[in-house]
Amino acid sequence: MKRFCVIALGVASGAILIASPAFAEDTITIGMTLSKTGSLNVDSVAEYKGSELWRDQVNKAGGIKIGNKHYMVKFVDYDDQSQGSRVQQLYTRLIVQDHAQFLFSPYSSGLTATAAVITEQYGKIMLDGGGAEGKIFELGNKYLFQCITAADHYLTGAIDALKEKTETASIAFVYSDDPFSKAVVAAARKQAAAAGFKEAMIESYPPSTTDFSPIINKIISSGADVFMGGGHYPDGATLARQLYDQRVKLKQTTILVAPDSPKFKSLGDASLDVTVPSQWEPAVTYKPDFGPTPKEFAKAYEDAFHTGVDYHAASGYIEGLLLQHAIEQAESIDAEKVAAQLNKMDVSTFFGKYKVATGAKDHGLQEAHQMVLAQWQKKNGELKLEMVWPDAAKTSDFVFAQR
Amino acid sequence: MTTMIGLFASLVDGLLVGSVYGLAAMGISLIWGVMDVINLTHGAMIVAGMFSLYLLVDTLGVPVYLTLPPIFIGGLIVGIALYWIAVHHMIGQPPLMSLLSTFAVNLVLIGLGTAKWGTVLFNVPVSLPGASIGRYTFPGTHIAAALLTAAIAFLLYLFLFHTRPGKAVRAVSGNREAAELVGIPTTRMLAFAFGLGVALACVSGMLIGTLFPFTVLSGDAYQLKSFVVTVLGGLGNPAGALIGGIAIGLFEGLTAPFIPVNWTLVFEFVLFVVVLIAFPGGLLSLRLPRRAG
Numbered sequence: 168m169k170r171f172c173v174i175a176l177g178v179a180s181g182a183i184l185i186a187s188p189a190f191a192e193d194t195i196t197i198g199m200t201l202s203k204t205g206s207l208n209v210d211s212v213a214e215y216k217g218s219e220l221w222r223d224q225v226n227k228a229g230g231i232k233i234g235n236k237h238y239m240v241k242f243v244d245y246d247d248q249s250q251g252s253r254v255q256q257l258y259t260r261l262i263v264q265d266h267a268q269f270l271f272s273p274y275s276s277g278l279t280a281t282a283a284v285i286t287e288q289y290g291k292i293m294l295d296g297g298g299a300e301g302k303i304f305e306l307g308n309k310y311l312f313q314c315i316t317a318a319d320h321y322l323t324g325a326i327d328a329l330k331e332k333t334e335t336a337s338i339a340f341v342y343s344d345d346p347f348s349k350a351v352v353a354a355a356r357k358q359a360a361a362a363g364f365k366e367a368m369i370e371s372y373p374p375s376t377t378d379f380s381p382i383i384n385k386i387i388s389s390g391a392d393v394f395m396g397g398g399h400y401p402d403g404a405t406l407a408r409q410l411y412d413q414r415v416k417l418k419q420t421t422i423l424v425a426p427d428s429p430k431f432k433s434l435g436d437a438s439l440d441v442t443v444p445s446q447w448e449p450a451v452t453y454k455p456d457f458g459p460t461p462k463e464f465a466k467a468y469e470d471a472f473h474t475g476v477d478y479h480a481a482s483g484y485i486e487g488l489l490l491q492h493a494i495e496q497a498e499s500i501d502a503e504k505v506a507a508q509l510n511k512m513d514v515s516t517f518f519g520k521y522k523v524a525t526g527a528k529d530h531g532l533q534e535a536h537q538m539v540l541a542q543w544q545k546k547n548g549e550l551k552l553e554m555v556w557p558d559a560a561k562t563s564d565f566v567f568a569q570r
Numbered sequence: 571m572t573t574m575i576g577l578f579a580s581l582v583d584g585l586l587v588g589s590v591y592g593l594a595a596m597g598i599s600l601i602w603g604v605m606d607v608i609n610l611t612h613g614a615m616i617v618a619g620m621f622s623l624y625l626l627v628d629t630l631g632v633p634v635y636l637t638l639p640p641i642f643i644g645g646l647i648v649g650i651a652l653y654w655i656a657v658h659h660m661i662g663q664p665p666l667m668s669l670l671s672t673f674a675v676n677l678v679l680i681g682l683g684t685a686k687w688g689t690v691l692f693n694v695p696v697s698l699p700g701a702s703i704g705r706y707t708f709p710g711t712h713i714a715a716a717l718l719t720a721a722i723a724f725l726l727y728l729f730l731f732h733t734r735p736g737k738a739v740r741a742v743s744g745n746r747e748a749a750e751l752v753g754i755p756t757t758r759m760l761a762f763a764f765g766l767g768v769a770l771a772c773v774s775g776m777l778i779g780t781l782f783p784f785t786v787l788s789g790d791a792y793q794l795k796s797f798v799v800t801v802l803g804g805l806g807n808p809a810g811a812l813i814g815g816i817a818i819g820l821f822e823g824l825t826a827p828f829i830p831v832n833w834t835l836v837f838e839f840v841l842f843v844v845v846l847i848a849f850p851g852g853l854l855s856l857r858l859p860r861r862a863g
Contacts, residue, residue, distance in 0.1 A: 204681075206787060208689035344832060372831050377782055377791045380583040380712075381826030381834070387705050388576035388827070404691045404783050412709040414702070425691075434783065435695040 195231060195238045195500060197222075197490075198267025200257045200282070202274055205249025206374070209400045209428060210479045211274035214297055215244070217483025218271055220471050221491075231491050233498050240487075247273055251281040258285040267291070268500060271486045274479070275399070276300035276318065276347040283311050292502055292509070294490050295531075296482035300350045304524070304532035310502065312509045312523055313533040314485045318347055321444045322355035322395055324540040325421040328442075328556040329393060330362050332567040336418075337367040339391035341382055341406070343398020344371040351423060355395060367391035376402055379409045387415055392569075397422035404431060411437035416569050426543060429475030432550040439550065440566050442542040446478040447518050448554050450562050451539065454515060458488045461517045485518040542566060573827070579706035580823040586712040588819015589719040590777050592812035594792050595799035596726065597770035603806025604743040604763040606665060607657055610672040612796060613789030614679040615645065615768050619775025620784045621683070624692045634696050634780055635714070641776045642769045649768025653761040661760065683786040693783040715777040722773060723812050730808075739763050743806070798842045804852020814852065 199218070202211035222240045230237035243265040247253040254273055261267040262285065270286050272279040272295040279298025283306075286293040292310045295303075299318040304311065329336055338359055342348040349371070356366060367389035372382060386394065394410065394417050397403035403425025410420060411434075419442065425431055426443035449465035459467065464484060468476040493508040494500055513522040513535070520535035540556035544563055553563035594616060601609045622641045626632040632640075656675045660668035698710025730736040741749040742759045750756050778784070778792065795818065796811075803814025821841070822834055829837075845853060 204684045204689070206689060206785075208684070209691070212688065370830055370832075373835060375791050376831070377788060378587055380587060381580055381822055382831055384576055384580045384583060384706060385827065387579075388573065401689070401691055401783070401785050401788075404693070408693065408783055412700075412707075412711070414700075414707040416705065430690055433691075433693045435693075437695075 193230075193236065193238055194241050195269065195494075196241050196243060196265065196267045197269045197271060197487075198243045198258070198261030198265055199271035200245050200247035200254055200261075200273045200278075202249040202278075203246035205247075206401065207249040207274050207278070207399065209430070210424065211249070211297070213428075213477055213479035214274050214483035216472055217296075217468065217480035217485075218242070218487050219483075220468055220480075221484045221487030223471070224467070225487070225491060231494055233494065233500070238494075238500065243267055247278060249275075249278075251278055254278045254281045255285060258282045262286070262289045262291055268502075269294070269490055269505075271483075272297045274298075275345075276303065276350070277345060279303060280346070283308055286310060290502060292490075292506055294486035296486040297479075298347075300346050301529070301532055302346070302350065304529045307527065308531055310506055311531045312489075312506075313531055314489055314518070314521060314536070315446050315482050315533060316536045316538045317533055318350035319354035320538060321351040321423065322421065323358060324444055324538050324556045325395060325419070325442060326355065326358045326362055326364070328540050328565050329364070329419055329567075332419075332565065334363065335365070336393045337365045337389070337391045338393045338395055339367045339386045339389055340369045340396050341386065341394065342371050342396040342423075343374045343376075343402055345374050345398055348396070348398040348423060352396060359395075364393075372402070374398060374402060377405065379406050380413070383409055383413045383415060386410075387413070392417060393419040393421075395419075395421045397425060399423075400425045400428060404434060407431075407441050408434050408437045411570070418567055418569050420570075421540075427477050427479075427541065427552070429477060429552075432543065432552075435550075438543045439545060440542060440568075440570055442540055442555065442565075443552075444538045445541045445554075446536070446538060447481040448478065448539055448541055448552070448560075449476055450554055451517075451519070451560055453517055453519050455517045456514045457492055458516050464517045481518050485516060485521075488516060488518075489514075489521055540565070575704050575706060577824075577827050579703060579708070580826050581820060582708055582823070583712070584819035584821070584823020584826075585816060586708065586716040586819070587781070588816040588822070589716040589812070590774060590781070590815070591792070591795050591799050591818055592803075592815020593719040593722060593777065594771060594774035595796040595803065595811040595815050596723065596808040597767040597774065598793075598796045599800045599803065599806060599811035600770065600808045601764055601767035602800070603808070604739060604767075605657070605661060605760050607660070607668040607672070607764075608665060609657075609764070609767060610669060610793070611652060611656070611676045611679065611768070612771050613793030614676045614683075615649070615771035615789070616775035616778065616792050617680075617683065617784070617786060617789040618648070619645065619772035619777075620779035620788065621687075621692070621786075622772065623776045623779040624694055627694055634694065635718070637776060638718070638773060642773050645769035645772030646765040648772075649765030650761045652768060653764035657764060658757070658761070680786060680789075687786055689785045689787055691783045691785050692779075694779055696780045709781075711780045715781060718777060719774075719812070722770070723809070726770075726808060735759075735762065739766075798838055801842055802845055802853055807852060810852050817853070 201215040230239040270293040274297035276298040301317040342352040497504040497508040522535035524532040555565035626637040700710040799814040803810030
C-alpha cells in the first residue's frame, strides 16, 4: 500500500510538472505601475480601474482567443508613488522578475517617458494611455504605442471653438511647469497665433503651487478675456476656484485635466462654464469596429465601481482593448508580430479612432484619435459636463459669455 | 495706473495670505521655542485641520467659522497625545532624534490619510462678500482668515504673557530646571505646549481650507513655507512667526508683478539662506528667552 502511495504521488507530481508549462502559456501577464499614492493618484487610479474592467470582462468571456487557445489575462502592478525613480525600478522588475509579456504605461507624460526607456531596452510592447507628450515618440522607440491624442492637439478644439465665437480674443496661457502641460501650451500658442488671437500673457507655475492669487492678479492686469492652461488635478481645481473667487472677467476658461473629473463639480459655481479638453466623454457617439459602445463601457464601469466614469478610465480600458485586438489579429503573443499589428491597425473603438505614426521620426505617436471639448453647465439646477465641440459630438451649445 | 492698482492688489493679497502662513508657522515656532523639537508632523496637522473642517461642515452641517473652536480643542488633545507618543522620550536627546520621530509619525498619518481618501481634492465652498478695487477682488474668505489670524495671535499673546499657564510655558522655555525648582510641572507644560502648537497648525489648516481646495498631500507645501517663515521671524518666537508670514506674503505680492512666479520660491529660499547666515535670530531678532544649556 505504501509503495502504491509513493508511485501515485510520483505520477501526480509528474502530471503537475508536465501541466504547469501549459498553464503558464495560457496566461498573458501584463505589467504596469499606478500612482496609488502621490499627486497623480486620482487620474492614475481611474485609468487603472479602466484596465481592470477590461481584464475582468476578457477573463469572464474566456480570455483572449488565439486559434483554439484561450489566454487568461493576469495583471502585475505596483504603486509608483507618482515618482519617476520608482517607475524606473518597477518597470525593470515587472519585466525581469515578474516576466510581464506586455506593459501598460503609468499615468502622466513624465512617468511614461521614464517607463519607455526600460520597456524599449527589453524590447517589450507598452500601450500608452497616460502619457500625452509627443516628445516621448521622437526618441526612436519601436514598441511604444500611444492610444490617446498627443499633447500638441489638446487645446486645438478649445481654440477652434473660440474661433467660432469670436475673431478677437486675448488669451492668458498659465500652465504647470511639467512636461505635459508645457507641450500642450507650446502647441496651443502657435495655434492661437495662427487663428489671429492675441496672447495677453504666458506664465508657468511650479506643480506644487497652492495659492494662485499673484498669478490671477497678473491675469487681471493683462486684460485677458480667455484663460487656457492648468496642469493636473489639484492645481487645475484650485485655479478654477480662485478665478471664480477673485471674479476674473473671462469669457472662456479652459483648464486641462481637472475639470474632467466628476469630483470637479464639488467646486460648485466655481466650476460653471469651465471647459476641458477631453480624450473621451460617455456621451460620444463613436461606432466601434469591435468592443463595447461608449454607452456600454460607461454603464459597465459605473456598475463595477459605483463611481462616475471619465476619460482616464476610458484610456485605461482602451489600452487593453487595443492590445487584445492586436494579439487576436496577429494570432500570436510574439512581441514582433503584435507590434506589427499595432503599427498596421486603423480602427475605430468606443474611445474613438486609433492609428499611429510608423515613421522613424515619430513612431508610435497617435495620429487619428480626436479630443472633444466639454463644459460644465447648469441643467435644471444641477451641474453637468456637456460636450460642446465638435458639432458632430456636441450635446449642448458652447456657453461663451463673461461670468 | 492699472499696474499700480495691480501692484497694490498683489500686496494686499500677500498681506492676507501671508498672515495665514504666519499662523501656520506660529505652531512650529512655539514648539521649537519651548522644547527644541522640530515638529515634522506639522504638515499632517495642517491637513488634519483641513479635513476636520470638511467633515464638520459636510457631514454635521456646522457653519464654517464655528468649526474653529472644536478644531482648536481637537488639535490640542491630539497634540498632547502626539507628545506622549512621539516626542516625550526624545526630549533632551539630539534634535535629530525628535526630527526622525515626528517625521515617522508624519509618514504614518499621511499614509493613513491617503489610504482613506486618496489624493482626491476636497473643497469647502464658502460664500462671503469680498472687497473690490477696480477689477481686482479680495475674496471675503481671505479677509476673514486674516482677521481671525490676528485675533488668534492676540489671544495667544494674552495667554502667554498674562495667564499663569502661559507664564509657566514661557518659564519652561526659558529654563526648564529652574521652572521645576519653583514647582512648575514641566513635563505637563511641555505636553501642553506641544498640544498648543499642534492646535495652531490645525486651526491654520482649517482657515486655509476656507481659501483653497485641498488634498491629503497639501500640508507639505505649508510645512515648507512654515520653515522659511519661522527662520525669518526667529526660531522659537511665535510673534516673529506671524510677522515673518506677513513678510513672506508681502514679498510674494511685491515680486509677483515683476518676475515669473516660478522664481518666487527660488528667491524665498535665497532669502532663507541669507537670513540664516546674517540674522540667525530672525529678522527681528526678538526671541523668547531660551533655556540655558
